[in-house]
Amino acid sequence: MSAILPGATLGILGGGQLGRMTAMAARPLGYKVHVLDPDPSCAARFVVERCLTAEFDDDFAAADLARRCAVVTLEIEKIAPASMAAVRRYAPVRPGSEVLSVVQDRGRQRQWLTARGFPTVDWRRVTSVDELCRAVAELGPRAFVKSCTGGYDGRGQARMSDAAEGARVWAALGSAPCVVERAAALEAELSVLVARTPSGRVAVHPVAQNHHDDGVLTWSVIPAGFSDKVLKEAAEIARGIAEAMAVEGLLVVELFLTAGDVLRVNELAPRPHNSFHATEVGCVTSQFEQAVRAVCDLPLGSTEVVRPAAIHNLLGDLWVGDQPPRFERALEIPGVRLHLYGKRVARPGRKMGHLSALGDTSADATARVIEAWRRVQA
Numbered sequence: 001m002s003a004i005l006p007g008a009t010l011g012i013l014g015g016g017q018l019g020r021m022t023a024m025a026a027r028p029l030g031y032k033v034h035v036l037d038p039d040p041s042c043a044a045r046f047v048v049e050r051c052l053t054a055e056f057d058d059d060f061a062a063a064d065l066a067r068r069c070a071v072v073t074l075e076i077e078k079i080a081p082a083s084m085a086a087v088r089r090y091a092p093v094r095p096g097s098e099v100l101s102v103v104q105d106r107g108r109q110r111q112w113l114t115a116r117g118f119p120t121v122d123w124r125r126v127t128s129v130d131e132l133c134r135a136v137a138e139l140g141p142r143a144f145v146k147s148c149t150g151g152y153d154g155r156g157q158a159r160m161s162d163a164a165e166g167a168r169v170w171a172a173l174g175s176a177p178c179v180v181e182r183a184a185a186l187e188a189e190l191s192v193l194v195a196r197t198p199s200g201r202v203a204v205h206p207v208a209q210n211h212h213d214d215g216v217l218t219w220s221v222i223p224a225g226f227s228d229k230v231l232k233e234a235a236e237i238a239r240g241i242a243e244a245m246a247v248e249g250l251l252v253v254e255l256f257l258t259a260g261d262v263l264r265v266n267e268l269a270p271r272p273h274n275s276f277h278a279t280e281v282g283c284v285t286s287q288f289e290q291a292v293r294a295v296c297d298l299p300l301g302s303t304e305v306v307r308p309a310a311i312h313n314l315l316g317d318l319w320v321g322d323q324p325p326r327f328e329r330a331l332e333i334p335g336v337r338l339h340l341y342g343k344r345v346a347r348p349g350r351k352m353g354h355l356s357a358l359g360d361t362s363a364d365a366t367a368r369v370i371e372a373w374r375r376v377q378a
């Protein structure tokens, strides 16, 4: 396998904040970057050489992107199979179609994990209101219902505890196949970032601890402060998944920690992930640089944490009031930095940027970033 060297052009399917930050990491390494995104004012637009405006199922446009690129990667899962195939005719696409087809559908993803013995919460795939009600009765009293395709940031899912809600939940989730899961009693949430090159080199960053509210990531810190046993087991599970899938690029594995230090895989993302944005300020190698190195088959970077670092998301809700966010108040705190994604329009729930903070310990970094976020409120 030969490396794709600096000077080459990298293509990215998707120009959201993850594509933007990947492009920003690719540039000092000497790569040119082209992206494809349906939104003409997508976040990556102003940091890349070329931005194609096209839908993710536009295979003609995908081929157009790939024709000028040495390698193509992605920052979003919802790329149509025909677009992946079109890219593949002109350039390697990393991660590939097989990885994407497994993770694109929650049912298939769960099936893949269960068949290979990776631990998950108990789950069922359902294709009708009757099956939904039966699964909730079996897995209840509290269950999560998640549509198999299209969900993110807590969207495309519902909680359900009573069969009487079946018809409403089924309709609300688009009357399409869903996964029903037993609600886990979470002690904590964590994630693991694995990078794997086409020639099989693997590097695993220290585990991140994550806090969600209403299904959306609120803050995240690296390194996570769990027992060595939990950290080692989480890293082994994630590495095992990345190797079994032969992922080329990144794989982030979200895990639940439940009573008695039991870990269960929640979901997989074959791309940079919100829970590792703190690697930009706290680690020798950011997740974005690692993604570039991995898809270009370069040596992977050191995953060492130089200083504990935390991030807090900035959602569009902050921009909706009469007062603009008070960033200057957050920036007074030593070790705090601001990263905005350049999105033109703020909407409630939309990820507009994040604050980061370094600290002497993970708890210190977390406290600083939460305090910074409090100060931003008008």
Ligand SMILES: Nc1ncnc2c1ncn2[C@@H]1O[C@H](COP(=O)(O)OP(=O)(O)O)[C@@H](O)[C@H]1O
Pocket (backbone or CB within 6 Å): 121, 144, 146, 151, 152, 153, 154, 155, 181, 182, 183, 184, 185, 186, 189, 212, 214, 215, 216, 254, 266, 267
């Ligand atoms: N089975 C479950 N038990 C407990 N909490 C859950 C469960 N499924 C999801 N959650 C909560 O909702 C969040 C979002 O769910 P997730 O499946 O990761 O969807 P998304 O793709 O939107 O991130 C999780 O990080 C967790 O906080």
Ligand SMILES: [Mg+2]
Pocket (backbone or CB within 6 Å): 254, 267
């Ligand atoms: Mg998730």
